[in-house]
Amino acid sequence: DTEVIQTPKHLVMGMTNKKSLKCEQHMGHRAMYWYKQKAKKPPELMFVYSYEKLSINESVPSRFSPECPNSSLLNLHLHALQPEDSALYLCASSHGPRNYEQYFGPGTRLTVT
Amino acid sequence: GEDVEQSLFLSVREGDSSVINCTYTDSSSTYLYWYKQEPGAGLQLLTYIFSNMDMKQDQRLTVLLNKKDKHLSLRIADTQTGDSAIYFCAETLDYGGSQGNLIFGKGTKLSVKP
Secondary structure, X not given: OOOEEEEOOEEEEOOOOEEEEEEXXXXXXXXXXXEEEOOOOOOEEEEEEEOOEEEEEOOOOOXXXXXXXXXXXXXXXXXXXXXXXXXXXXXEEEOOOOOOOOEEXXXXXXXXX | OOOEEEOOEEEEEOOOOEEEEEEEOOOOEEEEEEEEEOOOOOXXXXXXXXXXXXXXXXOOEEEEEEXXXXXEXXXXXXXOHHHOEEEEEEXXXXXXXXXXXXXXXXXXXXXXXX
């Protein structure tokens, strides 16, 4: 099973809402990642969790708050987002931190109104 | 610095071969990757090559690496309409034996005409 599962598939939220994106993998991977992808652009790394601890935060605004409850789950909590935060949010995982094979989920298409 | 460059578009006819090219600047690249992204979907790891290799073949896919010129290519034989997608070249750099983060090119949109 090489699947990374992301829910929801689509999300529309207002600027005052609080919502969460969820990511799940059952491959026994110990590193998990959040990426943001704008239209016609490559993915941009946001956060890296390694062994359930936040190891990289690429200067992401605090309105994005990641959480790793256990080694299989990764959440991204959203609060007071701006319309320019609308994007495809991709989760990925790899066997270990800085491992060369990252597996990506299908993404959550977020629209902020 | 870190930079990965790709041409933005490629159009081929079904049944032809496609060649997608990529150049990178950092000589400490250790792994180079090709990812495929279909519309509205996530990224699918197609193949990767270690920097001490020249070539890797996997079914219809052939990866060629010219380390001297820092040039990577992906050849898709017998291209099908289902191969239409954006193809991202990416690299990771060596940090004392562990890999750094993925550095992506801007992606090449492959259009396959029937």
